[in-house]
Amino acid sequence: MPKLTPRPFFSAVDGFKSSKDTPSAFLERCLATFDELEPQVLAFVHSDKERARKDAAAATARWREGKPLSPIDGMPVGVKDIIETQDMPTEMGSALYKGYRSNRDAASVTALREAGAVILGKTVTTEFATQPPGPTRNPWDPRRTPGGSSSGSAAAAGSGMVPAGLGTQVLGSILRPASFCGCVGFKPSLGAINRGGSHDALSQSVHGALAASIEDAWVVLREIADRAGGDPGYSGLIGPAAPPAAQQPRRLAVLETPGWAKASAGAKAAFAAAIETLAQADVKLLRRGDNAAVARAETALERALPVSQQVNTWESRWPINAYRARDPSKLTQFALDRLADAERMNLAQYRERLAERAQIRAIYAALAAECDATITLSATGPAPLGLESTGDPIFVVAGSCLGVPAISLPLLSVEDLPVGLQLLGFLDEDARLIATARWVRDRLARG
């Protein structure tokens, strides 16, 4: 097993201010890891080290002059290859888009550049950010999946090649690979980050970060939102520019979700130990057995996966039908099957699922009166062996179905492999979730 060191940027900024460190030196440390691990991990579809060095040098000059463009000026970032970039192809994990160039930066990438971030490259996505895996391997064990669909960004952040990667999640595509690769995965509230120029236009899809730390995840998304806003018509990520200070939650609702029945004994034990530590610090834990609102939420969330899948299927009819019209031989059987499923659905059935989703959301929202956040596992266990599947999204689909902010923290370990501890918040209360997550992390670090 390799020794993996996440590489936070947020905590390096003090060094840039005092000139003890520079973005160029930071980048070189990232590139050393990249050169060592990337041949096995295959996190990137495309990378441009020379442009990154040039951009880092410019950032270095700005920090030296005391005029950084933002707190992420000089931050090396990987961009999931479902998101358009002007200077690199956007291949979407699809043979149909091999070598495709849109000749424009997506809204989030434009914002990253305005903030001075250094785009190291495009990271591997599964086909169209759905299931069929790309080549990426888990950096902790190359025989294991990195998870998906944000496979490359998770592997790159988990192994210290970059402090942050952009990801997208419509089912479990940020938190699942974060759990498997040992990095933070933060999916903000629905609509929090402008998806313009990204090919993940489904109603549950959200842009988020795979990052070395909670703080890195917050600042990179916050700086994007400041410049690009959220999706049109949405508030954009709400909260202060600096990561919200750690704050102890008074009450956490423990959610088992349908994942509990599938979780490994080791994962359950690690989770139990973690929440016991929190309970000893006077955090009151609410459970389905003793709280009616929690019980109602658990029941409602039993439908999160099938409802999400059907919503996603209908919403995928286009563009897959347009892709099939162009060249069906360049689509995987998964894409063709999904399209066939979509074509068996009708608009009335879709509306029924939307209504059901709205009901699930309302039931969960009632928990806000009971607790500061909810807590559960991010996955049934460590990354499974094999590369043919990106793993089970059963624990993370809740956040996507609900549209609430969700974060996976690399705080559990099972068989020497990372497993994420998941916290879910309430719609547009992303800052409060971050404050809770920082406290939980610090508390568990003390043991």
Added chain:
Amino acid sequence: MPKLTPRPFFSAVDGFKSSKDTPSAFLERCLATFDELEPQVLAFVHSDKERARKDAAAATARWREGKPLSPIDGMPVGVKDIIETQDMPTEMGSALYKGYRSNRDAASVTALREAGAVILGKTVTTEFATQPPGPTRNPWDPRRTPGGSSSGSAAAAGSGMVPAGLGTQVLGSILRPASFCGCVGFKPSLGAINRGGSHDALSQSVHGALAASIEDAWVVLREIADRAGGDPGYSGLIGPAAPPAAQQPRRLAVLETPGWAKASAGAKAAFAAAIETLAQADVKLLRRGDNAAVARAETALERALPVSQQVNTWESRWPINAYRARDPSKLTQFALDRLADAERMNLAQYRERLAERAQIRAIYAALAAECDATITLSATGPAPLGLESTGDPIFVVAGSCLGVPAISLPLLSVEDLPVGLQLLGFLDEDARLIATARWVRDRLARG
């Protein structure tokens, strides 16, 4: 002045059923008008008569066999050139996108093809569906603007080249050109038609139809929604497959809006005569002077234009900043100025405008308890002379700001030029608005 004859398809379908008429013959009538008028009107950026003839022949065979794909099988349609098409360029009225091919059909175009519609060509849009005009001239008088941004679809539908054209509206881009070109312009409820693959991603933007008749507008959008749905997360256009039957409204609220102060005497007189005819048929007219809810709506709508403009400006920051990064010399000064305006705004200001918009919407929604629909002019008068501006959106911005269904009916005439009578409904009650519009049209036709 040319003699312009709209060419409805919906009423031709009986002829297809009995084989007295065929889609091929229908197309040839369209093409005769096209050949006669297009050299002066310049409604199309790109057209493909031979492919249209082939597709119409296939539709003719299906009708003959009694197996049409849909009620719009064989309908010739123009597609606003902001919407992607696989077989034709998508130039967005921009020098930057000259000759650009996305190699895929947008969701609405894919749905049109599935329903058997015949795509005659791409119709002129202003630059990026905003202000700088394209070459199109008003078919009623080539010295006058056709309106914008859906200039080409309006001119083509108003002059009988096609029974329907797709348009998009974020401020007044469907109803204004419909008013100026003498066709029906129907903008359905927010989110009613899937905008996937169209470059009008703003929060107020909606796809709609410029059409020869109310019925054509309804069926073409309804067939699209049935196959492509609405925007992800939205219900899609709600209502029956056949155009909702005419239904007399009991009460209509007469809205002056800020447009009244700018309307010409002729337009006001034509409007007054029309609503007097409706009043004589026992439709109760509510006005700001005698109804408090109407007065509140009028006051709220005073802010519709500035709020919409600021919302649109912020939401246009991307992609214009990405376009500027590629080649600023290929953007108009309008686009560059708009970007500069966007860059002077911040996310907090945008959120304030969203909150204000939500308030305006809530005040208008309260009118639903008072009336079946609201009624006003579609424009301050006929299309103005000159091609340098697409005219004032002051009467039609309300529908965009509110997100409610709105329709412009070519029922008024001022100085022998068309002026639209506008009806606005309530969110997702598109079918009820169509039923009201059909009754109003029929009643005014009786004089």
